[in-house]
Amino acid sequence: MQLFADEETIERQNIVSPTLAPPLPRQTPLPTVPQDDAEVYEVVIVGAGPAGLMLNLLLARYGLPDSSRLCIDSNPSALKVGHADALMQRTMEVFKSLDIADEIWNHGLRGYEFTRWIKDPSSATGFIRQFSQFTARVMARYKPAIIMMSQGRIERILRDNLKQYSRKGVTWNCRVLDVKIENDVSDFPVRAIIEENGEKRTIRTKYLVGADGAHSVVRKSVGINQVGAMADDIWGVADMVVNTDFPDIRRPVHFASSKRIVSIIPRERKNDGEYLTRIYVPFDADDPIGSDSSNAAPQSEEYQRARRANITPKLILQRAQELFHPYYIRPKQEIEWWAAYQVGRRYAEHLVAKDGAGNSRVFLVGDSCHTHSPALGQGMNVAMMDSYDLSWKLMYAINGLTPEPEKLLSTFAHDRLENAKRLIENDRTWYETRYRTDGDDDVEAEKFLEDDLLTFMAGTSIEHDEGFLVDTKVGSIDGPIYSSSYLNGVLREGRRLADVMITRFADGDIRHSQDEFPSDGRFRVLVITSSDLLASPEGTSATALRRICQEVLPSFIPSTLELIIFTPFNSFSFEWANIPSFIKQEAEMRVHYLDSEGYATYGVEVKLGAIAVVRPDGYIGTIAKLDDTEKINRYLTRCLQTV
Amino acid sequence: MQLFADEETIERQNIVSPTLAPPLPRQTPLPTVPQDDAEVYEVVIVGAGPAGLMLNLLLARYGLPDSSRLCIDSNPSALKVGHADALMQRTMEVFKSLDIADEIWNHGLRGYEFTRWIKDPSSATGFIRQFSQFTARVMARYKPAIIMMSQGRIERILRDNLKQYSRKGVTWNCRVLDVKIENDVSDFPVRAIIEENGEKRTIRTKYLVGADGAHSVVRKSVGINQVGAMADDIWGVADMVVNTDFPDIRRPVHFASSKRIVSIIPRERKNDGEYLTRIYVPFDADDPIGSDSSNAAPQSEEYQRARRANITPKLILQRAQELFHPYYIRPKQEIEWWAAYQVGRRYAEHLVAKDGAGNSRVFLVGDSCHTHSPALGQGMNVAMMDSYDLSWKLMYAINGLTPEPEKLLSTFAHDRLENAKRLIENDRTWYETRYRTDGDDDVEAEKFLEDDLLTFMAGTSIEHDEGFLVDTKVGSIDGPIYSSSYLNGVLREGRRLADVMITRFADGDIRHSQDEFPSDGRFRVLVITSSDLLASPEGTSATALRRICQEVLPSFIPSTLELIIFTPFNSFSFEWANIPSFIKQEAEMRVHYLDSEGYATYGVEVKLGAIAVVRPDGYIGTIAKLDDTEKINRYLTRCLQTV
Missing domain, CATH: 3.40.30.20 (Phenol hydroxylase, C-terminal dimerisation domain)
Incomplete structure (x- = not known):
């Protein structure tokens, strides 16, 4: 159609921009810089993995100004390969509620079906194959039980979205050395020593969140103990494009013989057109790897380190190849990423540390407060949901939107610790039933796997206890x-x-x-x-x-x-x-x-x-x-x- | 979970990036710069509205290098407000096939229902209200008959996607002054004089596409005539946030009395939380506006210009207010955008101009080859679909992927001209049946409106003729x-x-x-x-x-x-x-x-x-x-x- 530019009015803003979430109102004054010229924030986030990035993004979206927010990470730059790779149904719902689910939905590998293979020389083919469609016993917006996509890509999606709300990204190459809660500084009682590019400095903040992983310096600094122990099992994992005649390579597969277990996780398509495959191999305590590799006492850290050092991508692949035989499985390209790590099934005793007045000041989210095996694909999900739970409570406290900030923050500590305990317990039960049953069918175990576990994995079965935020259940x-x-x-x-x-x-x-x-x-x-x-x-x-x-x-x-x-x-x-x-x-x-x-x-x-x-x-x-x-x-x- | 960084392999690329479409293979050599040091391209696109941007994006996605591609626009910068605002079902399918539909789907206003209001003093309320759900008689992936979103935002989505494939955006403030096809320069026979920031220069190209709107300089330069004429009706249009008690303000409404017509187009939500409303008011030749404003002869350009000059946002609103009465309608904020323009129902006689050897060299897309009223919401859709049709044919010719490049390109000229003719004809029929029937029900007109027209509007009923690209219909x-x-x-x-x-x-x-x-x-x-x-x-x-x-x-x-x-x-x-x-x-x-x-x-x-x-x-x-x-x-x- 024909338009006369000279009759048009002047430009306006915002009509062409992406839709943004509106910030929350603020009833409290913005912090003023203290007289001692210290570097101060309202929230400092230590760690820019899924938990830290999610929290940083949410606070920015709620309107916490860039000047009040610092997110640091000891890595020199963002994650490119490997690590976690599964999003569960509730996580997808939350991503959708943040308008960041579409890329994952469109391009993740959507897991609707899985198979279980049991090596059985007595069967005609040498295998028993059990085919199932995932049947999560919950109603969820997204039907696939899991959507697979590289953690690095999900982190990139979170960082991309942050750019729409903030000019301040993650401060890389910056680690925390110590965290203390001091009672003499009322507004910014948390003092942290950080080291950026090798230079140390002290910062102060109202709140500090440890999203700094299993070896959390924040957790150790504030003296929160862990419950549980390092387990004996070591997991090897490798991401690669495979060349194989194994028929179920695009479905999640649990593959077992009487002695060995391999898990196959199909992954998203890369930009070169090839689909990734992740291979998990657990090595339990009886596994002969490393038996001759160390003179250290079994169970000692040194012994375990020596065992881990014996795990190579070649060994991971070899275990898969032995189990797959007579099917073949070979890397089609260079191996994308691999790792060997020991599973610790632990959770933090508390998720918060308080100041002398009883106010929560330091919080733990993600791996810093719960570690477990990768078997249930929960790590990244639970980490982000920790932050999702904490973020708005923190913001309500900061912005003066609740009459009871401490009661509100306490619900985080209670609810997410309950969830962490359930997570560790389920991880253990899964490992003991699925990985140790050697292919035997155990009715009770199966019931657990199909009912409780699947709804827990989906993340949609959480029911918070009655309390400040949850009225009596009528x-x-x-x-x-x-x-x-x-x-x-x-x-x-x-x-x-x-x-x-x-x-x-x-x-x-x-x-x-x-x-x-x-x-x-x-x-x-x-x-x-x-x-x-x-x-x-x-x-x-x-x-x-x-x-x-x-x-x-x-x-x-x-x-x-x-x-x-x-x-x-x-x-x-x-x-x-x-x-x-x-x-x-x-x-x-x-x-x-x-x-x-x-x-x-x-x-x-x-x-x-x-x-x-x-x-x-x-x-x-x-x-x-x-x-x-x-x-x-x-x-x-x-x-x-x-x- | 706990990972040992020292056991991880080095970084790789691409796993974290958005999914990109792969480029097409190229069988022809890249152009070498001619000896006379002229600035040369393979494709020059004149105009960066929806048609030009779509073509530029598609060529970049197919792999035409930045050095081979130039997209210029005479405007100083990108569109911010107003102009077109509707995407039809086939356009949405195409956007989805390019992985750029989600923002529009999530945030456009999705039109499922519409109403027709007829002022009728004999009825109890003073109105007859007819409520309908859109029932497009075609199967389409997206169910709403139209999705409303500002043209500027759709253009921004196209430009954002381009950034993933190219480092070269639109060259703004650059207009074309003349285009000639010269037969003596075999590789780059199209010569264009352009003026960038006031400085003229000559460029050469294999192909040039006129996406430069109704007053197309490209079309005039290569001497393609238009068929049809400027119509007498002038349209006033205004975008605003309204305060009203009119109940159907969020549905598309056709509002008529015996003398006046107003169309209401509900629009997307702005970032301030308010929903836009577009008001269209056609002023036909008998409308008294401007009758006293010019001494020029009726039908003359001068007379029409004087009539247009009498149309103001106040008048557009006043017409709506008169018709809406006793409902009130008032701007709630400053008027966002408005325009007054005369409808020309015209199409170009040909969509291509050829060189002496009979090869298509200059192409017309969008408003440069078809203009019509805004009533059917087609302009932006048909413009982008012109480019969608042309883009891959052009790329196949350039990359040597077809043995018959000219036959392939001819299908664009034939198929899109047929569509343009149908568009102009439908626009006229719609205007004559709907806008002139004064609320009378005409069975034949209604049938046209509900069957042929709705499927045409959806863009899903196109059936190309048999020919080079379409085999005999068996x-x-x-x-x-x-x-x-x-x-x-x-x-x-x-x-x-x-x-x-x-x-x-x-x-x-x-x-x-x-x-x-x-x-x-x-x-x-x-x-x-x-x-x-x-x-x-x-x-x-x-x-x-x-x-x-x-x-x-x-x-x-x-x-x-x-x-x-x-x-x-x-x-x-x-x-x-x-x-x-x-x-x-x-x-x-x-x-x-x-x-x-x-x-x-x-x-x-x-x-x-x-x-x-x-x-x-x-x-x-x-x-x-x-x-x-x-x-x-x-x-x-x-x-x-x-x-």
Whole structure:
């Protein structure tokens, strides 16, 4: 079409930019530099792996200024190859809520099927092959049980997204030497000595987060002990493009003989068109490697180091080749990456260290507070979810958005430690059942593997305990929820809101319900109306909405709380004129049709409705009947600063 | 998990980078700089709007080096506001095939519903409101009839993607003054005078593309005439955030009284959280604006200019306000952008200009070869699809990948001119039926609007004529296709391959069939096997695949042709050992399960199967029975260079 430039108005900003999450409001003053000219921050993050990068990104997105934030890493530059490689279903949901899931979805290898091969000379082929489709016993937005993509690429996606919110990236080649909490400096009580490019200096900060891995200097500096021990098993891992006639090379495979185990993890396609394959080989304590390699006492560090030193890519491949025989498996290109490491099944005794006044000041996330085997593909996921949990709580404390900052921060310490313990326990059980059963079928073990373990691995079965952020779980007796099928999406205090399809009333857009709950740090009141919404402006639904809009929402700091409405009525059933006008005014683009299947998924009766508060991390804080808006108000007043 | 850095191998590249499309092979030498030191290119693109940017991006992706490519634009910088704002279904499919659809899908306003309002004092409310859900009569991967997003943002997405393939962006503030095809300079016969930042210089190129809009200097320079005329109607358009009680403000609305028309286009959300609204007001020849503003003769350019000058954002808003009354509509912020322009319904007589030897040298795309009203939201879509059609044909000519470059290029000139004519005709018919019917219901007009027009608008109903790139259409008599329901996805020579869901055999990944046909410039042979695939290695399916793998594919330049296989068998039905080994060797990650519904969608009988060649642009070139691989070979030999 033909346009006359001279009749156009001047340029504006922002219309062409990518969509960004809005920052959280700040009720506290920005820190002023102390008189002693010390280098001060509000948050210092030690480590720029998945945990550190996720935290750094989230804080930047929530609006913590570059001047208040420092993320350092002792490595000279970003990770290029190897390390973790699996994203689980809940992690993908969280990535989607941050608008950074698409590249992973489009280009990761999506694992829908797996096989188990057992070497069995008595069978005709020499093998028993068990083929399965992953059946996670939970409802999740993303169907593949795992999506495989190199950790380095996921870190790059996090760093790329950071550039949209911040001019400050990671400070590489900078390590922490010591961390102390001092009680005499009230605003910035954490003092850390760091060494950047070989030069030492002291910095101070309100909060410091150790995302510095299994050998965490932060953890050691603040004297947090680990529970558990180094296990005897050593794992060899190698990433390569393979040339093979093994038929299941593109599916996750557990391959076992009576003596040996190999795991195959299919990986994403590289830019040269070739697909990567990861090979895991666990070497247990009885494995003869290294038996002649050291005179040190078994179990000693020296002995273990000598055993590890005997593991080479050649040996890893050789073990696979022996097991695969008569199938062949050969590297098609140079081996991409490999490593040998000893599994420690340990978790930190505490996830926080406090100052003299009892305020949490130093936090641990990721490998710094839990180490385990790679068998369940959890490491990177749990690490990022630690940071996802911590980030908004930290930001609420810093920005003055909660009346109880320490209670809020304590929920991190409790909830993520519970999860870490469960992780270590599951890792052990998996190893003992799957890796030690030598191919025997054990009914109880199988049940564990298929039910508890798969839902744990998915990350969608977490149910936080009752506490500051999770109201008493009322269930179906005292609450409006009629089902207890929580893994299938029924609303439950302490569980994440499951994804269903909804249709926005204003424009008919067909949407994922989780997209109405982006991870931008806001609490949200979800009113699921009953079928009386259209009947009368004095009905239960309309009254509940009026109270939320006119009494509850105005009590809180603007832009910390948002109203979402699901109704059983679609665009053919009503017009704006049929419902009270304050609804459109408050939530024009947040009124959605939820079909009867959706009501059933959430366990809400269409005749009764329900109200839930969804926390910034997508977990449900409280659930109330439509006529009990006072319960909603009580919950919110406890968690959120009022105006 | 715990890793020992000293046991890791050195860094590699590419594992962390975004996935990139591979370049096309080049069989011709790169140009050498002529002795006269002239500035030479292989392709010069004049204009960096949607058409020019799309072409520039595609050529870069196909591997045309930066030194061979120049894209200039007379504007000082990129577009920030206004202009086009709608993407249609086929455009979205193409964007997806380039891996650049996600931001638009996630953040555009997705139009599923629309309403038509007719002012009618005799009705109780003063209006008749007709509510509809868009029902495009075609099967498309993306369900919304339109996705709304600012042209400037779409251009930014194209430029962002270009950065992944090229270090050379658009040369702004550079206009073309003259273009000539000279017959004495064989390699670079197109000579153009350009002016960059006020300085003139002459450049030479093999090919030049005019993407320079309705007033195309390129078109005028090479003497291509336009067919059609400036219409009398002038359109006013304004983008703003509105404050209104009009209930349908988030749906596309056609609003009419007996004398006036207003169109409402809901738009994407801005980063400040507000949703934009576009208001279109056509002013027809009888409209009293400007009747007293000029002494010039009606129809004269001067008269029209004076009329246009009378249109202001205030007037556009006032027209909307009069029609909306008693609803109110007010700008909530400063008006974002506005324009007034006269509609010309014209198309270029030819889309190419040739040199003395009959070779196409100058091409027209976008507004330079078709202008029309904005009513159908086609401009930006058709412009980009012109370039999408031209890009790979140009690249095949340049890289020596076709034995008949001129025949290949001629298909652009023919096919896109046919489409341009259809566009102008549809725009006129729409205007005459919808905008002039004053709210009367006309059965024939409605049928046109709902059937032909909606499928045309979607961009998915294009069926190219038989010719060099499209074999004789065999239909169900001589061919393997048993249905003629082409709009619903049945395979047809000259139509695009519709999207269905498939499951990859190797890893069980559930995929969109269109994702197997990315726009990377490759031809693809799609073998849809019959159910005899597993019966015998000498059966029809296995024989067809053997011939394709062993006789057809090896004849052509590697990486110009790829094999895709759909079978009626899923992962539970067979293993690699059950089918001939050359299949896995040739197409391990391109063997997919197509369910019986998928066979039915494509119109292929499971008992018979079929073979199709899919062109680089997703259109089907030829269809053959499984036992007629010779037909496939003939088609490919005609189009593609053999080794």
